[in-house]
Amino acid sequence: MPNHVLLNSVDHKDLRVITARGAAYGDAVMSALTFPAEFRELQASYPIVFARTADGMSFDPVALLGFEEGENLFLVEDHETGQARWDAPAIPLTVERQPFMIGRGAEELSVHVDLDSPRLSTAPGVGEALFLTYGGTSEYLERIASVLRTIHEGLTASRGFVAALMELELLESFALDIELDDGSQNRLAGFYTIHEERLLDLPAERLERLNRAGYLQAIYMAVASLSQFRGLIERRNRANRDRHAQRARAGFDAIRV
Template identity: 40%
Template sequence: MANWVKLDNVDHAGLAVARRHGAAFGDAVNQLLVFPTEFEQVQRDYPILFRRDDQGRFYAVALLGLDLDENLFLADVAWTARYVPVLQQRGPFTADPTGGLPLIDLDDARVGADDGEPLFLPHGGSTPYLQHITAVIEAIGHGRNSIAPFFTALDELGLLRARALDVQLGDGASYTIADVFTLDEARLADLPAAALLPLHRSGMLRAATMAAASLGNVARLIELKNARRG
């Protein structure tokens, strides 16, 4: 169970945190929640798929692997991709509902590690690492707020297409990723300018096209999967 406490430059003056990844830290997953605000970075490495939760609400995931609990971009304690989705960048930190510095899980194995990076400068200010974490947590907040407007706009315009994603490995093996949605590019091309303009001005059109373009990364997943299978 997590032991969340609010960071303090007095009580935690000498505290250091290691930048590590791994199954123990929730990284061994084949799908990871991502936000429309980070689609431009995500699409450089991963396929982006849309799904519905139990209440029918849409959300987006980066496809990291083909089998359950498989992250093909995870090697020992590091990610091999250029971009790590923002939720996994935060490490053992989360937002403090009351504001200010983030909360930290003191029971996380990365906290207090010998190879950790300090959080506070000698005079008490935040180190570049803590500044990065603060920015990451702020980005997560903005990302969460972007989900509902983005998918509401696409759904109202009929731009979300249900499908099953078939992945062929080339030796007869295959995977089917069911119950997903992607951008209906044919429908998008038929939209009148009056409908496209608000999407463009809000940045949602760019995010949507980035998600559509990201499906080209399925080929990279196949390469990584075949390499692991030997």
Template identity: 35%
Template sequence: MSSHEVLDNIKHQHLKVITAQHPRYGDTHSYATIVPSEVALAHSDYPIFFRKSSESKKLELVVLLGLSEHENLFLSSQGWDAHYIPLSIQRRPFLIGFTEQNGTHTPVVSIDMDSPRVNEDEGESVFMPHGGQTGFLQEVNSILLALHEGHEHTRGLVDALLRYELIETITLSLQLDNGEKISIDELHTINEQKLKDLNDDAIVYLHRHNYMQLIYLLLASSNNIVKLIKRKNAQLKQAD
């Protein structure tokens, strides 16, 4: 369950947030959303795909963190084992909410008060004693802004890829060392044949909008599926 409240320097004056990465804080999800500005940083660690949002039903960029539901193979009691942590993970337990002001939706910073990271004794202070924002909260605001703007960039990327029919649906069929077979569906990626068949006008359009580099980084990230399987096999071996 979640209990979202608009952040208030009086009501939440004494709040602290634990920033350490640990399974006890609820980051055991097999996917994490990212935005286009993160692709260059994330593609060396994670397989990157498109997946339909459970809320909007629109395609969004995601990194694959595990091979089964509620499995994050990059997270253990020792912390997060990757060079880059997605912004959607870093921003927790904060999120952008919206209030109605003069007929328009105004973005506001909210916090999930039910998050195990939120307390008054341990972690990073959210507000200064006099009510001003701490450096930690300012950093959170920057992350939330990057995510908010990044979702618009994602929509532009997806629209361009759909325009040229470059997105295809795939199912990952994998086998572990113990013989277990795993199938992951509802994933979408770049259709390489249609990419090769693009005409010059399409290539110029994608290049001018800085989408071509993203496309090739997305394709390159698929090599990380092998690394993910190795992580899973190592985990199973330790459990024996």
């Protein structure tokens, strides 16, 4: 269970955050919540699709990182260091902000932290400091505060964006059937994409309204991002080949011993 508390310089003066990437730090996730203002940057690396909200009444845009729960195909091993790294030029902000989240007080937004996160440390020199030795916040924490504000504003704006898509019936469910190089058959389902034919059939005044609201560009970015499925499939093939190679090496070593 997460242990969210309000971050403060008294109780958390020695707290540091490990910024390395890896499954051990909670990065092994299939998707990351995103928002229209982030689509331009993310669409060059990730397919952007829509998932139903928990109450089934709306949708959230998400960047796909893998094809099944717990799979992040952008986490790869750096052969020089033996450590995991994120193999893409941009990391979704909702991933980057971990282990922080934004809280709403009586008058202003505040930074909260999950004290049970594996990213936290109090060991000297391990991770990024949050507070300076003689008072004040570190550049890292200021960056995180900026990221949290961007996420908050982005998710707030996203509600209007999704409402417009739903009003115009521009979301459709899809299923992606995939045959991998090892011959296995796989299907990705349960997500939604932009209904391109319906988009093309919209009258000019509807398109103009979407454009004035700043939504039209985000729609086309989401459509363009679907080309990244090819890259995601190749990442899955590469991950399968690496696993097979590792098993073969392990079997060889066992026989040799």
